[in-house]
Amino acid sequence: MNNPKSHPVSLHGKRILLGVTGGIAAYKSAELARRLCEVGAEVRVVMTKNSEAFISSLTMQAVSGNAVRSETFDEEAEAGMSHIELARWADVIVVAPATAAFIARLTHGFADDLLTTLCLASESKIAIAPAMNRVMWSSPATQNNINQLRERAITAMGPDSGDQACGEVGPGRMLQPEEIVRQVNELFSSEALTGLRVLVTAGSTWEAIDPVRGITNLSSGKMGYAIADAAVHAGADVTLVSGPATHPLPNRVANVIKVTSAREMLEAVMTHLDGQDIFIAVAAVADYRPQTQAASKIKKQGEEVLRMEFVRNPDILAEVKEKVPDLFSVGFAAETDNLISEARKKLLAKRADLIAANSVSGESNALGSDYNTLQLIDRAGVVSLGPALKTRIAVDLIQEISARFHARGTLQSTR
Ligand code: C5P
Numbered sequence: 009m010n011n012p013k014s015h016p017v018s019l020h021g022k023r024i025l026l027g028v029t030g031g032i033a034a035y036k037s038a039e040l041a042r043r044l045c046e047v048g049a050e051v052r053v054v055m056t057k058n059s060e061a062f063i064s065s066l067t068m069q070a071v072s073g074n075a076v077r078s079e080t081f082d083e084e085a086e087a088g089m090s091h092i093e094l095a096r097w098a099d100v101i102v103v104a105p106a107t108a109a110f111i112a113r114l115t116h117g118f119a120d121d122l123l124t125t126l127c128l129a130s131e132s133k134i135a136i137a138p139a140m141n142r143v144m145w146s147s148p149a150t151q152n153n154i155n156q157l158r159e160r161a162i163t164a165m166g167p168d169s170g171d172q173a174c175g176e177v178g179p180g181r182m183l184q185p186e187e188i189v190r191q192v193n194e195l196f197s198s199e200a201l202t203g204l205r206v207l208v209t210a211g212s213t214w215e216a217i218d219p220v221r222g223i224t225n226l227s228s229g230k231m232g233y234a235i236a237d238a239a240v241h242a243g244a245d246v247t248l249v250s251g252p253a254t255h256p257l258p259n260r261v262a263n264v265i266k267v268t269s270a271r272e273m274l275e276a277v278m279t280h281l282d283g284q285d286i287f288i289a290v291a292a293v294a295d296y297r298p299q300t301q302a303a304s305k306i307k308k309q310g311e312e313v314l315r316m317e318f319v320r321n322p323d324i325l326a327e328v329k330e331k332v333p334d335l336f337s338v339g340f341a342a343e344t345d346n347l348i349s350e351a352r353k354k355l356l357a358k359r360a361d362l363i364a365a366n367s368v369s370g371e372s373n374a375l376g377s378d379y380n381t382l383q384l385i386d387r388a389g390v391v392s393l394g395p396a397l398k399t400r401i402a403v404d405l406i407q408e409i410s411a412r413f414h415a416r417g418t419l420q421s422t423r
Contacts, residue, residue, distance in 0.1 A: 017193045020048030021240055021260040024192070025094065027103035027123045028068065029110040030032060030058025032173040033139035033182035040104055040185035049060045049188060052094065054078065054123050056110070073418070080122045091122060094225035095129035100243065102192055103127075104165075105139030105182045108150050114162070115153040133195055135163040137188050140289075142178030146291045165191045198218050200410035202243035207284045208236045209277060209291035209324065211253035213270045213398040227290050229253025231340075233289035234402035236261045239288075247284070249276045251291055270294055270321035277324055278331070286413060287337040289325040292375075297321050329359045338362045346370035362386045362412060364405060374398075375391045384408055 024044055027052045028037045028159050037059075044051050048209050051072040055065055065076040077094070089097065103110065110123070114136070119125040127134055136157070144150060145167060166183035183191075196202065210232020215223040229250060236248045237258040247263040251273055257264055265276045270293045281287075296318035300350070303379055325339045339360040341351040344367070351365035366374045374380040381394040393404050 013178070013239070017047050017190060020191060021188075021197070021262065022049045022196065023049050023097055023099045024049045024125065025098035025101045025130075025418075026053045026072070027101060027106075027110075027126075028053060028055045028059040028063065029070055029105060029107045029123070030056055030061060030143060031107045031139045031182075032062060032346050033137075034059045034062035034104035036103055036182060036185055038067050038071045040102075040188055042066060043189045043397040044192070045072065047082070047193070050074075050264060052077070054094075054126060056121055058107075079120060080125055082243065091125060092129055095126045095132075095236060096130045098126075098130060098135045100135060100192065100195060101127060101130055101325060102135045102137070102188070104137035104188055106136035106142045106146075108138075108140045111136065111138060111150060111153050111157070115156050133161075133163070134230060135165055135192065135195060137165045137194060138167045138180070139182035140167075140180045141174050142176055142180040145180040146178075161309075163195060168336075195369065196243055199241075199243035201286075203241055204244050204285040204413075205247070205373065206236075206239045206244040206288065207247045207249070207250045207277065207280055207312050208284045208288045209251075210236065210237065211251035212292050213273060213294045214268045215270065215294045215297035215321070216268075216301045218304065218306045220305055222299065223224055223294055223296075225294065227251075227253065227292035229255040229376070231380060231398050231402070232288075233258045234399045235288055235290055235390055238402040238406040241308055242404070247280050249273055249291075251278070251293075253420065262313070271325070273329060273381055274324050275320045277328060281328065281335075284332075286334060286409065287325075287335050287340050288329050288409070289328075289337070291324070292342065293324060294321055296364050312422040325328055325360065326358045333359070336361050336409075336416065338364065338409055341365040342368040342374070347383060347391060348385065351383065355387075361416070362409065380381075386412065 026041055041051050052074045053068040053072045054377050057077045069076045106159045111125050116128055118127045167179055168180050168181040168183050169179040171177055175342050211229040212225045212227040233255055235248050238258045239246045248261045251267055267273045267276050299317040299319045329337055337360050339358050341354045341363050343350045347365050347367055351363045355363045363385045366380055368375055379395055380398050384391040394401050411414045
């Protein structure tokens with residue numbers, strides 16, 4: 009199950025902000041944008057003023073399928089997606105071509121146009137494809153800048169060596185678009201969950217009483233959806249099985265199966281279990297369902313007390329572990345009291361590898377909230393995450409899961 013898998017060039021669901029600066033190689037940026045889109049990436053282009061002397065924004069818009077931005081304070085564009093949102097949106101910022109002047113401004117933290125501002129405001133990876141005259145490239149100033157950028161984990165792709173537009177021969181040519189796409193793909197192949205398949209349950213379940221009534225709970229789906237999205241971001245191939253939820257589905261998850269009841273959720277999970285590496289059960293599954301579901305709406309008959317019989321629902325997490333004992337599985341525990349000791353019981357009862365426990369009492373009630381605090385419990389101890397936005401907690405949780413998953417692989421292979 010944990011076999012390493014090969015990684016063909018696929019940037020499906022990746023959000024790439026392509027920065028174009030003012031060098032002659034900018035004419036190749038259109039080809040680059042087209043190729044990035046071809047391998048599944050979503051591309052948004054930001055151009056500097058000088059780049060517009062080499063390629064038109066209309067061309068870049070046509071090949072990327074999105075409006076091109078160049079002004080920091082463009083009212084209309086800001087209303088759609090502010091530059092801070094754009095900085096957060098990107099999984100990677102690729103600047104191709106990157107001129108010597110741009111590299112210098114990036115090195116020294118300038119924020120004097122939209123592209124440099126985005127680079128400064130982003131926590132995403134940044135990669136640059138330098139393109140300039142060979143003397144400019146070899147100059148101590150540029151080489152110092154490049155070394156500083158490398159120390160900051162900014163990737164320099166190329167440059168290539170050969171004939172230059174200025175008639176000289178030497179290093180400084182921008183890499184071919186095809187090679188840039190390959191290297192962008194490589195940036196992602198070292199991610200925490202690259203090549204792994206992750207199955208996530210999220211949302212609530214609806215247990216019907218009759219055609220118009222049922223039993224459910226207040227789960228919004230926010231935490232589970234954020235986890236599914238963070239797993240995609242970490243390179244996983246994610247399948248999301250979701251019960252009813254008020255939150256919009258995460259649009260980067262390619263495989264989404266919508267279900268209603270616990271039994272439907274179990275069936276969907278079992279159908280998609282084959283080949284999964286990690287199972288994360290976030291759904292708030294009803295423990296019981298009405299013993300019978302009336303085919304027609306139940307009429308009141310004048311009784312003061314209405315009694316209803318309930319039967320146990322299948323425990324999806326436990327059944328998954330029963331079927332595939334080796335599957336790395338993560339459960340959630342929402343508790344009002346004795347958070348840690350209850351979570352420990354759950355870890356053993358469900359034979360989970362990790363339990364993420366969160367309080368659902370009083371002010372710390374995470375249900376429906378944008379915020380959460382998690383205690384991660386496994387056989388090694390307890391780790392706390394948050395309080396923080398659920399989207400942030402999800403990213404950290406995925407890192408914790410990945411670290412444990414990979415450590416387990418190492419332990420198993422050294423046994
Ligand atoms: O037993 P309890 O409902 O407290 O356990 C919570 C954990 O078990 C969550 O990860 C939840 O998704 C999972 N679960 C499940 N099937 C159930 C009940 C809970 O997968 N029927």
